[in-house]
Amino acid sequence: MTTTDPTTPVLSAEEPDTGRRRIPGARYLQAFRTPRGMVAAVLVLGLALLAGLAPVLFPGGYDEQTPDALLPVSLAHPFGTDELGRDIFVRSIYGLRTDLALVLYAVPAAMVIGTILGLLGAVAGWLGTLVQRMLDIIVGFPGLILGISVVLVVGTGFWGLVISIVLIGLPTFGRLARQVLLTQQNREYVLAARTLGIGRWRIMVRHILPNTLDPILVQGSVFIVQAVFLEAGLSIVGLGIQPPEPSLGSLLNLGMRYVEQAPTYIIGPIVVLLLLALAFSLLTDALNEAVNRK
Amino acid sequence: MTSTPTATRTLIDVRGLTVAFPTDRGVVRAVNDVSWQLREGEILGIVGESGSGKSVTARAIMGMLRSPGRIDSGTVELAGRDLLPLGELAMCAVRGQEMAMVFQDPQAALNPVMRVGDQIAEALLVHGVAKETARARAAELLAQVGIPDVERTIDLYPHEFSGGMRQRVVIAIALANKPRLLIADEPTTALDVTIQAQILELLVELRRDLGIAIVMITHDMGVVAELCDRMLVMYGGRVVESGPVAEVFAATRHPYTHALLNAVPRADAGTEALPAIPGAPPDPARLPTGCAFHPRCAVAQDVCAAERPELSARGDGRVAACWVSERGGTVTVLPTPTVRSRSVPASSTPILEVTDLVTDVGSRSRGLFGRTPPVYAVNGISLQVAPGETLGLVGESGCGKSTLSRTIVGINRPASGRVVVDGRDVTAMDRAALAQVTSTVQYVFQDPYASLNPRRTIGQSLTEALGVAGVTGQAARTRAAELMDRVGLNRGHLDRYPFAFSGGQRQRVGIARALAAEPKMLICDEPVSALDVSIQAQIINLLEDLRNDLGLGYLFIAHDLGVVRHLSDRVAVMYLGRIVETGPAEQVYGSPQHPYTRALLSSTPEPETGARDRERIVLFGDMPSPANPPSGCAFRTRCPIGPLHRSGREICSRTTPELGVTPAGQLAACHYPGEL
Amino acid sequence: MIRFLIGKMPSFLLVAFVSSVIAFVLPRLAPGDAAVELAGPDATPELVEGIRAELGLDQPLWQQYLIWMGGVFRGDLGQSYILGRPVTELIGGRLESTVELAVLATIIMIVVGLVLGVLGGSPRSTAARSVIDGFNTVFLAIPPFLTGLLLILLLGLAIPLLPVSGEIALFDDPELGIQYLILPAVALALPQAAVVARLLQTSMLTARGEDFVDLARAKGARPSRVTRKHVLRNSFGTVVVVIGLRIGDLLGGAIVVEAIFARNGLGTLAVTAVQSRDYLVVQALILGAVLIAVVMQLLSEIVLAALDPRVRLGG
Amino acid sequence: TSARNLQNTQGERIEGGTLTYAIALDARPAGLFQTLARNNPWVENVFQPLVRLDATTRAVEPVLATSVDISPDGRTVRIALREGVTFHDGRPFTADDVKFTFETTAGKEAGSNLGNVPRAFTSIVVEDPTHLTVTADAPLGDALFDYLNQTPIVDPATYDQVADGSELNGTGPFRFTHWQPGAGFTLERYDGYWNRDAVQLQRIEFVVTADATALLSALRSGRAQLAWGLTPSDARPYFGDDRYTIIDAGGTVYPLGLDTTVAPFDDERVRQAVGYALDRQRIRDQIFAGTGAVSSLPFPVGAEGVPQAQVDHYDYDPDRAREMIREAGAEGARVPISYGANPTVRAIFEVVANNLRAIGLDPVGVTLDQPTFQTGQNQGELGAAWISLHSQITLAPSTIIDSIPVLRDGNPSKVDSPEFESLKAALRTATPGSPEADAAVAALGEYLIDQAFLHPVVQAPEILVATNKTGDVGVTMRGVTLLENAYVTG
């Protein structure tokens, strides 16, 4: 071992840390370094706090009925009151709370189940193909029809929505995971691991799964918005969250009846929905950027 | 071949060209104060390692810098007119009309959804030629660049062309308006030597027939030696030496040029260690002070680190930027090659024995019904490798080299034949067999970037490999550090991610990982073809050391005959899934018996100006697809002594020749061995 | 082409079969059935039983399925349990409304998507680009129903330009009909247009980085020609595929948009049919939707093959 | 006429005009005898009953029958039919058609909610084309007239084509044509109508417009002159606007029912407490825009023999209710309340839940889609509590007890005590209008109040909204639209 000189690393001494091992997940924190990411973080955190603290901020709850129905916008009622004299602002915040709770269950479930389904192809080729065909069929169904049918079978309300959202989300994640699987399986470092004699399972967990993480996470962020919109869509046709518990969609459903008498009724929930959509779209972009930065 | 240009007028004059890329790591001066001239009908070779600014120079001249590049200073005068102040539309009139460019990758350079004829015609249309004339001229051009059957091929799409034909089309496009200057940016790097020889021959003809001046960008000293009149060596964005090719090759005036020339292994050279250039090319964002080359320079002095040398004349129309040569010092000192102790084992039992191996890469189920027909990428190959021995495997791209090696390690399934590893039949490739294979045979991949998981640290990659070999915990950490030492890496870098390493360093990691299982044999699938010459030499040396120290057997795959020659004890030449010639390296290289081997050898450009006038055998056409191989001898469609050239040789199309002992001693599969 | 279609047959049939089973089973998993709905709110249990027998809903499921499929092959989708009318006639009656909406929305989607995509994918000032990006981001984030509600608030109530609710068939009164159609079609199309635009933009930007664009510039082709002949031509493939997929999405979105704008289309029919357990109608609609999706996919493959010579219509 | 018409009409009356009628739900001919609300806008313009009852006085008015004579023992009825009446296909209307209709409605498949009336007939004898006699074992009380009032006479020859709407052959002033299920249909004037001269309109176009906003905009834009299916709160902005007329069209009762066998409602005190807990007035104001009536009983407010004290019995008194709940030890009891997915019912549920929470119960909503809810209702299984709706509130108490599922045998409250049965039987057999009848109503009312298993929340009117471009729109007691005399103006 004499001829080869120790080579200078590409990194020079002034920058000792960039190439070092970092805390896991730190990559994702990069997302919040950009202005766009910061706005996203502030919005998401703000909305989450508002939703989380709703019972503290508005101890009266979402069902404080008063005789003052359909009041216009005022300081006391920033979005006015509804047909039963409840404050729409308070109800919108509680609706946000419902939606976020829904997302909290449905999106991770869809992500995890979808990813597992997508990766099943690694167990046996035919299994993967079969799963994909099934997912194709789910995709063929118009989302809302599927949602409606599911809701009818499992019943309306929170869990019905969770199940339909998960079901509708499965194909996206399943296909994505499979795509990653197929590309990763032919990556040289996976082949390298195979020639080293590393077991399938270990390759899956150590090499393929981490690579699915990025796209699945980004897609998850996209799907959060979609999930909220699915809730709203199902609620608008009357199959979503049931009263008196508010959700953003069910508020819209109720408010649409009063769109002429009291337009502010729907403006409130719309504003919250838009903020939510904006927050998570920005988050998606920021995450995407962070993930694709090498 | 003309070596003295007849015309003397200066066609293009580049002065003080400086190109900067503002990036988030600061402004990168990719090209710094570069000046050169080119006379009509001359060929200028620009060489340098990756990142030295060759392509950026070319693009700057064409006015096609990629964003965020900008030209900070300098002039580019084409036939007396300064191009840099011209606006985009004015440049449109110049581009294609007065100067044209050929790009590196013929796969990507043609618009996939446009017929090749239209793409050639477009070059004329945009300069005001009428439609019908354009098409007629396109056909003419296609014929001129040597595309057969123009009537039909003019209406094909690029994907229906082979790589070499595509590069011809690109050249045809460049020639469309009879420009006076052609800039070719590594036009043959992506091609096989046989195809490279075709393209180079075409360029020489063009210069001779049309008097076009050519700027040939390359990193291959052999191409420069065979083609160019003058050469320019770039390093870290600057010109470090330039002058007439013959003079520079005879006696370099810059240690970099010298090192570059010597790091190339030659098909005809001996087996002593290569004089590698230590270290890696500099990061253009962080160039060393003084002479950018001084950290890697064998003759560097104190002044080299302190002050940057200017280009200055060295006589014979040469300039160089080196303090040492400026002061009359000698730059041709090489690191003393170590004498290698090599114990080639007598004839121990082979570690790997492959018999009549056939691999089908085509068959897969298609929908519910039917399968696609089989494609035998490996079609009856037998070989063996003994401990401490290197078997070199050469052949054009697509001939089945990788498929063969992948089949041996169990990535592909053999369709028939036998694989014996360390005395055990592993053809079945079941769990036990695979365990046997992985503990004995390890694989070094071609692409150092793709073969390491970017999300795992080097240490993790190594310990994972060690884990399979049963080394875990503290022992694994110690062993990983030892492996790092073994391959010449800093053991402190174990916790770094691959992106922090250069290509050469990654390849070292790849080798370390392969060594983790303490194999008896390595299969190296083109381990150096993605690397710059200087780095390539380092890796070759490392492999050689490992072999000698550990007594490893190598199956060494490459398409560079020089590299194979340098390393191998025995050589096998592959063509279309079969071995056409095999034997001891000296014999195969010294007196090739198969016409294909002969052609390969003669196509390889040698970095020696004296070799220019040797007789060269240029194969025409491309290798057929393994999906429908020719009957009989697979090589007959391109064979210079085959039925297409010699009448009465029907046997070539009827009977597949078997490997047989030739008069020279080695085995060759040819009906007329040694004729060429 | 024929070969291609024949090659696609098995997987097409498989998808159709599985979809038909799902379409058949799904609504039946829900409690209650058409007989209950038919019997009316104040019916007695015996009445419901009687109606169930009359409709054949007391037969085993597989038998009902076979009867249905048998009909489908003869072009007879059966009779609505609730309305007693042939399902084909029911769907036919609502088809015009949805087709008008879908066609106009598709046109808007394609036009707006292409225009914005090309603008965004061409070299342009940063200001113009951020306007386009802003538009895309907003409409990507907002689903059809929200766009619809915002349009209602803005153009229906704040500046009452267009009617916000109800419909008039285009063939009955083109002038009025189009007024009723504009808002829902725009609401339906904009989010999808943003998707198309975003994709076209990225694929144009990717294409712009390709070597062949450099070669085209090196020929001396002007920027506009480079964009048209090289960048755009190579970006259309992705766009075609996306448009194919988006049309399916558009039909899904139509359900809510129809609800918001009070249009009597297939979406509304689907919702009421599901709610009243009018199985045969639901089944026909689901099957139709799946078939449309499959056909759209085939179509986009064919168009793709026409656009890109590398793509072969193989089995 | 029985129709109430208080319209404020402007403009010149157009001879033979076309009226456009926007309706929230499409026709369902298959439910011809089921008194479906969705058939109300058109059914009696095509098919006609034998008699109609006055909306307020319940006085019998002749339609296809010129007289209905009941024997003193109430068991024999002789019906004389109008002469010169023809079906839309031109065939003369006869007593056989009436007999066929009676027999059909006695069958279960017809789904008549008053099918028990014709089932009680022991014989139907056609004397001549214009006379028939019906006999029964038991006295035929008020229920007979409710039955005759809501039962359209059909043509035996084409009856099997009624269900799918392909042939609706009635005797009314208009013929049913051009049905596009889900989208609408058209009525054309029948020139052979027996009272042809009274008919003003040439054509009525029904446009299905499911959405309230769309219904309103159809009226506002003048595309429709008449709208059915708006709730009072939808139409609230039109109250008091003289360009529109709000027409009362029958009524619906929305009761909160309790299952007497399920805790905590197996305790009478809890059920009564619920009665006091309901803020009926606020429901009426907020959900029904102040229209409708509140009553503690499921009988029409103002029905004969119902004491005012009983109507007012359950006054809003949350404190008292809370106290009663505490006494019964039912604080915090979980109460699932099921209801069908209908915006109005849902709104009622929200207030009811709020009210119950205020008195210490823990209500949770169980939303069921319409078929599921109806299944439960028909099987008498709706859980501990539910909110239903019944549109027969204009029927006589003696008819209601056998008509609405929450009172009749097998009701979901599971009330089947002998006392309840005998009280119902007494009411059934009492001669209408007699003192015994009044006493029977009062006794039953007393029982209902005491047992407190059914708390009518509101009796709300259905409404029609008409623009001032139309006039003389009639409405029957049950809320059926009569357009025989209606006209449009230019």
Ligand SMILES: Nc1ncnc2c1ncn2[C@@H]1O[C@H](COP(=O)(O)OP(=O)(O)OP(=O)(O)O)[C@@H](O)[C@H]1O
């Ligand atoms: N678009 C760009 N943005 C930033 N830096 C760039 C860009 N293009 C080139 N560079 C810089 O310019 C340097 C020189 O690049 P160039 O492509 O000219 O090298 P080269 O000599 O052609 O190398 P190779 O042999 O790999 O083709 C690169 O190292 C890079 O740092």
Ligand SMILES: Nc1ncnc2c1ncn2[C@@H]1O[C@H](COP(=O)(O)OP(=O)(O)OP(=O)(O)O)[C@@H](O)[C@H]1O
């Ligand atoms: N999975 C596959 N499917 C179809 N054809 C394949 C597959 N793998 C390899 N081939 C074909 O088999 C032939 C041999 O491929 P292989 O990669 O072994 O060549 P190679 O000699 O390693 O070439 P290179 O020098 O380019 O690496 C090629 O023609 C290739 O097209």
Ligand SMILES: [Mg+2]
């Ligand atoms: Mg380059």
Ligand SMILES: [Mg+2]
């Ligand atoms: Mg290879």
